[in-house]
Amino acid sequence: MNKKAAILGFLTVAFTTLPTRAPAQQELTPEAIVTRAYQIAHYSGHDMKARVLMQLINKAGKERTREMTMLRLNVGEAGEQKYFLYFHQPGDVRDMTFMVWKHPGRDDERWLFVPAIKLVRRIAANDKRSSFVGSDFSYEDVSGREVEEDSHSLMKEETLDGRETFVIRSAPKDEKGSEFAYKHSWIDKESFVLWREEYYDKRDEIYKIFTADEVKEVQTHWTAVRRTMKNVENGHRTEVTLLAVDYDVGLEDSLFSERYLSNPPARWVR
C-alpha cells in the first residue's frame, strides 16, 4: 500500500465515521432508538434457536422452573415471525408444544399441542398481557411490543452502571389496551441493548422492572442471556437464562406446522 492510498484511506475513514457519528446519534428520533432496540431484542438473525430456563421465584424465595426450547423464524419483510416452543419441564407440561404466528398490526395466531391426549388446537390470542407460562413476563414481553403501539420521547441521556444510555419514555396510544400507563427504557447508545425498563401504573408508581443482567455478543448479535422481570408490588420475580443460543441455524418454514407441533423433531428441540 502506498502513502497516498493510506492517507486517502485514513481520510475516508475519518470523514465517514468520525464527523458523521455524533450527528447521526443526535438525529436519531426516539422511535428510531426504540426500533433499533426492538430489532436487536426480537429480530436478530434470520432465525434463532435457544434453550431457555425460567425460574419463577416468589417473595419467600420458593422457586419453580420452566425449561423449554424456543425456535424463532423471521418471515418476510413486514415483521412477521413464527415461534415454536417445546417444554422440557416441569413434568405436567413435558413434551407440550406451542406455536405462535406473530402478525404485526393484527392478532397473532396460536396453537397448542397437549401430548397426554395428542390434541392440537388453536387457542384464543387476544390478551397479550396474560402471563407467559405463569411467569412475570407477559406474552407481549416475550414476542415484543410493537413500536407503533406507543408514543416515544427522549427524557434524558444517562450513565447506567458505566454505560451510556438513552432514557426513553413510552406511553401507549391506546390506554385501555395496555397494562402500563407508561414505561421508561434505558437503551445502550452504542449497542442499542435494552438494559432496563420500568413500568408505571396510573398512580405513577413502578410496578414491574425489567433488567438485562448479562449481555453477550453471540454471532455478532447482542443477546441478553440472563434477564429478570420483577414485580415490585408483590416481590415475585422471573429470571430467564439462555442456556444455549444460536442464530441462523437453518430453520425452515415447514417446521412451524401441525405435523411438527404434534411430533416435535428431536433434531431441533433436544
Add this chain to the structure above:
Amino acid sequence: MSPVASYRFCGAAIVFVLGTLFSPPIEAQEDKEFPIRLHGFFLGNVAARTGSDHPTGEEGGRFILADGRLRLEASGDTGGGSLSFLFKGDLFYDGVSDDAHGLVREAYADVSRGWLDLRVGRQIVTWGVGDLLFINDVFPKDWAAFFSGRPLEYLKVGVDAAKAHIDTRALNAEIVVIPFFEPDNLPGAERFFFFDPFATIRTRVLEEPATTAGNTELALRLYGRVLNSDVSFYAYRGYWRQPSFRPDELPVPTRLGGFYARLNTYGVTVQRSLGAAVLNVEAGYYDSRDDPEGVDPVVPNSQYRLLAGYQRQLASELSLGAQYYAEILENYAEYLNGLPPQLSAQDRVRHLLTVRLTQFLKYQTWKLSLFSFYGPSDRDFLLIPEVWHAITDRLSFTVGANIFAGENRTTFLGQLDANDNVFVAVRLDF
C-alpha cells in the same frame, strides 16, 4: 384376558421391546449420550358418591374410584430424529375392586423420512375441534373414567394401529389403519346407575368384530390451511364403539346378543381466528351401514352431527369457551316405528350446549374451571367444577365434582343422575 386382548398386549409389548433394543445403539453412535428418558408420576385418585344410594354388589360402595397409580414413561430417539419410541404404562391398585392391574397406555415406534412419519403400535389419536364433544374423532374413549373424576388424559384410549402422516406441499394427510377393534369403555352396572331397558336379563353375550383384513378400520384425514383457516376433511370405515343389544324374543326376551354395528363417517372441520377469538365448526355424517334404512330399532340411526364453538379470553387469565352441538336423525319415522316400548323417543334433533370458564390465579399455580353440558332437547345437564393447584412443580392436586341431573332417567346425562360424585387427585411427577 381374551385372546384378542392378549394379542394386542403382546403387540404393544413387542413394539416397546424393539424400541428399547434398537434405539440405544443408534443414538449412542450419533450423540454418545444415553438416549432413554425416564419419567412418570404417582397418582392418588379417589371419587366418592354424594348420594346415599349405592349400586348393589361388591363394587357398589361409597367410592366409585380409589386408585393408587404409578405411571412410567420411557422415550428415546436418534439424534437426527428419524427413529424414536415412546412407552407409557400404568401399574395401579384399584381399591374399589381390591386388585392390582398393569396397563400399557401407549407404546409405539416412529420412523420419519422426509415427508412421511410412520407410527406403529399402541397410540392415542385425537381428531376434530370440539371440547369434549366428538364428531370426527371416531377413536375409543373411556367415559367411565371421565365420569368418575380421572384426569382428562384417561378419557382417550389408545388403539393398536399404524398411522402414516404425510406432509407435502400438495397434500397433508393422516391415515390410520386399526386391525384390532377397541370399544368405548362405558359406565358399568358395578359402579354406576344408568338406564338399562333390559335390566332383568342377565344372559348377555357381547361379541367384538373379529380381527380380519375385512374388519380392519380405516380412518383418513386430509388437512390444510385455506384462507387463514385450518381445514380438515375426514372419512372413516369401521364400527360404532358403543354396543347394540338384540333381544332373542320380544316382548319377553331371555337373552341379549350384543354386537358393534358397522359405521362409516364423513366430515369436515374448520378452525380459525376471528379477531381475537377462535371459531370452530365441525360437521359429520354417520352412515349406519348395518341399517341404512333406519328400520332396525337395535342399530343406531344414520345421523348428521354439527358443532359450532367459540373461544375467547374475557380478561387476563380468564377464558370462555362455548359450543352448540346437534344430532339429527336421518330416518326419524322409521326410528319411531321400531322403537321398543321400554324406550322413550329422542327428538329428531338433539341439541346440546356447553360452556367452559377457566380462571388462572397466583402465577398460574391455581386454576379454577367450570365445564357445563346442557341438553335442551333431553332436558339434562352435567356440571364439572374443578380446582387445581400446583403446590410445587412436581406436586399438584385437583378437587372437583361431577353433578348430573335430568328430568328423564332415559337420557344420556339424566340416566346418570344418581352418580353425583366428588373427586380428588394428587399427582407427584418425577
